[in-house]
Amino acid sequence: MKRLIAAIDTPELDRAQELVRGVAPHCGLVKLGLEFFLRHGPAGFTQAAQGNPVFLDLKLHDIPNTVAGAVRSLLPLGADMLTIHAGGGAKMIEAAAKAASEGAKRPKILAVTVLTSLDTEALAATGVSGGPAQQVLRLARLALENGADGLVCSAHEISRLRDAFGEKPVLVVPGIRPKGAEIGDQARVMTPEEAVSAGADYIVVGRPITGAVDPVAAAAAIAASIA
Numbered sequence: 001m002k003r004l005i006a007a008i009d010t011p012e013l014d015r016a017q018e019l020v021r022g023v024a025p026h027c028g029l030v031k032l033g034l035e036f037f038l039r040h041g042p043a044g045f046t047q048a049a050q051g052n053p054v055f056l057d058l059k060l061h062d063i064p065n066t067v068a069g070a071v072r073s074l075l076p077l078g079a080d081m082l083t084i085h086a087g088g089g090a091k092m093i094e095a096a097a098k099a100a101s102e103g104a105k106r107p108k109i110l111a112v113t114v115l116t117s118l119d120t121e122a123l124a125a126t127g128v129s130g131g132p133a134q135q136v137l138r139l140a141r142l143a144l145e146n147g148a149d150g151l152v153c154s155a156h157e158i159s160r161l162r163d164a165f166g167e168k169p170v171l172v173v174p175g176i177r178p179k180g181a182e183i184g185d186q187a188r189v190m191t192p193e194e195a196v197s198a199g200a201d202y203i204v205v206g207r208p209i210t211g212a213v214d215p216v217a218a219a220a221a222i223a224a225s226i227a
Ligand SMILES: O=c1ccn([C@@H]2O[C@H](COP(=O)(O)O)[C@@H](O)[C@H]2O)c(=O)[nH]1
Pocket: 007, 009, 033, 057, 112, 114, 115, 116, 117, 152, 153, 174, 175, 176, 186, 204, 205, 206, 207, 208
């Protein structure tokens, strides 16, 4: 199983196509997110994907009816995974999961728990005390009890999530940095090897690949390190 997901975070269509062409052979999926999709939309999605499995990471977060409608609007694209924010609540998660089943192909609905860019202090500033691990577990339970197929979390929460919910939920883990890579705005990070040993189904890697002098070689090296 190829556990690497490369985040194709660029506003340029040509660059996205070139990156996908190069890195997709080393990846289970490629990820397109807000930066790309808000500029190029559904047509750009198809042009960038070039037939590869895609994780469309738009982190939907709105009232249940609006999120259900957004999921329905995305279904024709044929993405393999879509994200919603678990913080949108039980009814929103349930509406998204139900809408996902209405198309010919059901994308997995992944609930983002606590963004990997937040540490204890930043989370507390949003009014959530007790630290990321506790909040991730709380939101994970809410998401999985209301129809989400999996979770986006940091590698630091994987073992607690596996203890609580077993092997079934798909755990997709950003905040991944190969040894020596610049951490940037991420707060809860681990190396690819550590995250996979901890039980990640997929790791998401963006800038360590897209910012490398040779993105294809960077993706190949990360994929080899977790094979
Ligand atoms: O909690 C989250 C949820 C999503 N992401 C996304 O993953 C990539 C990470 O990119 P890097 O360049 O490797 O930091 C990016 O597209 C985020 O939107 C996340 O980082 N954390």
